[in-house]
Every structure is written in structure tokens, then in C-alpha cells.
Amino acid sequence: DSRAVIFDLDGVIVDTAKFHFLAWRKLANDLGFDFTEEQNEQLKGVSREDSLKKILNWGNVELSEEEFKRQMALKNENYLGYVNKMDESEMLPGVSRVLTYLEENNIPFALGSASKNARPILKILKIQDKFSAIVDGTDVSKAKPDPEVFLIAAEKMNKKAEACIVFEDSVAGVQAANIANMTSIGIGDKNVLQEADHVFADFTEIELEFIEQLLRKEK
Ligand code: G6P
Numbered sequence: 768d769s770r771a772v773i774f775d776l777d778g779v780i781v782d783t784a785k786f787h788f789l790a791w792r793k794l795a796n797d798l799g800f801d802f803t804e805e806q807n808e809q810l811k812g813v814s815r816e817d818s819l820k821k822i823l824n825w826g827n828v829e830l831s832e833e834e835f836k837r838q839m840a841l842k843n844e845n846y847l848g849y850v851n852k853m854d855e856s857e858m859l860p861g862v863s864r865v866l867t868y869l870e871e872n873n874i875p876f877a878l879g880s881a882s883k884n885a886r887p888i889l890k891i892l893k894i895q896d897k898f899s900a901i902v903d904g905t906d907v908s909k910a911k912p913d914p915e916v917f918l919i920a921a922e923k924m925n926k927k928a929e930a931c932i933v934f935e936d937s938v939a940g941v942q943a944a945n946i947a948n949m950t951s952i953g954i955g956d957k958n959v960l961q962e963a964d965h966v967f968a969d970f971t972e973i974e975l976e977f978i979e980q981l982l983r984k985e986k
């Protein structure tokens with residue numbers, strides 16, 4: 768059976784991870800504390816709600832249910848302020864070359880993201896029609912590292928989990944891909960993404976021959 772590819776969105780296809788960081792950091796600062804970039808790694812791939820829980824925990828802050836909801840909405844508003852100013856140029860370098868390669872070779876690919884903003888972002892990038900399936904934060908109940916999002920994406924492409932190759936920039940996402948028994952390709956820092964089957968700093972470091980080889984062999 769031929770293989771298929773699943774892409775995470777934030778920090779893999781598009782440079783929105785920095786906007787999530789800025790928006791979360793503003794929220795923390797407004798509540799009177801700060802967190803580091805290292806702590807931020809633990810937020811990548813994590814749902815909006817779980818992210819806020821982690822952050823409040825770091826700051827030792829407790830909020831009422833109502834205030835928790837208000838802070839989530841504020842964060843998203845702030846985040847969308849950045850997103851709405853962005854255009855196709857925020858696609859990360861080397862990504863479109865890989866998407867074109869996959870299209871030309873009839874390799875199906877899906878999106879597997881925790882974000883509830885995934886569809887509008889793909890639209891801004893004008894790539895929403897390229898995906899065989901889009902699975903995002905509105906489709907799943909269990910957050911990464913639970914493999915649900917990737918398993919649904921595989922199912923929608925009619926592929927077995929083992930046939931799928933996942934591109935991820937987050938620790939939680941790499942773990943989700945591994946738990947699903949997919950091939951995990953980390954995009955980012957080798958020291959952070961130690962659990963991935965392969966790691967590249969970014970897509971410009973990936974030779975098309977490498978992808979071709981992966982596609983040819985079984986996991
Ligand atoms: C991605 C990002 C996280 C973000 C999550 C939810 O996984 O890496 O930083 O918190 O999506 O995104 P959303 O756009 O729904 O707030």
C-alpha cells in the first residue's frame with residue numbers, strides 16, 4: 768500500500784508558533800507573571816484550553832470558570848490580530864516545494880492540527896484545496912500526545928497508520944505520531960525533538976530524495 772503524509776500546521780507549514788507565544792506571553796504578563804521560551808515548548812501542539820491550564824499553573828494563578836473562558840477568548844482575539852495581518856509569505860521556507868512534490872507524485876496529504884483556527888489560516892495561505900483531508904481542533908476530543916487527530920486523518924485518507932509520515936514541530940505531536948505507529952519527522956531543534964524518527968531544522972534542509980526514499984519503504 769502506498770504511503771501518505773500528515774502535516775501539523777502551526778510551526779510546520781506556517782510561522783504562527785511565534786504568534787501563539789506572543790499572545791500567551793501577553794496573557795501571562797497581564798496576570799502578573801512571565802514564562803520562558805523553554806516552557807513555551809510544552810505549549811506547542813497543546814490545545815487552547817490545556818495551554819491556559821499549564822500557564823496558570825506556572826504562575827500559580829487560579830481563575831473562576833467565567834474568567835478562564837474570558838482569558839481564552841482574549842488570547843484568541845490577540846492571536847487572530849497577528850494572523851489577520853499575515854499573508855502567504857508567512858509560509859515557512861521549503862514547505863511549498865514539498866507540497867508541490869507530493870502533488871506531482873499523487874501522494875495524498877492531510878492536515879492534523881490542534882488548532883481551531885486551522886481552516887481560515889489555510890485559506891489565507893491559499894492552500895486549503897490541496898489537502899485530501901483536514902482534521903483540526905474542531906474535530907477532535909483528545910489533545911496531542913493522544914494520537915486521535917492523526918488517526919482520524921489517516922482514516923480519512925483510507926490509509927493505515929503505519930503508512931503515514933507525520934511532520935511535527937512539537938514534542939506532544941511527535942509523541943502522538945509515535946504512539947500512532949506513524950513515521951515521525953521533527954521540524955525544529957534536535958535536542959527538543961529527540962523522540963522523532965528524523966529531525967530537520969526546517970524544510971529547506973530536507974532533500975526531496977529523502978522524502979522519496981521514505982515514501983518507497985514501509986515503516
Ligand atoms: C497548535 C499550536 C498551539 C495552539 C493549538 C490550539 O497545536 O501549536 O500552540 O495552542 O494549536 O490552537 P488554537 O488556534 O485553536 O488556539
Ligand code: MG
Binds near residue numbers: 775779812935936940
Ligand atoms: Mg505545531
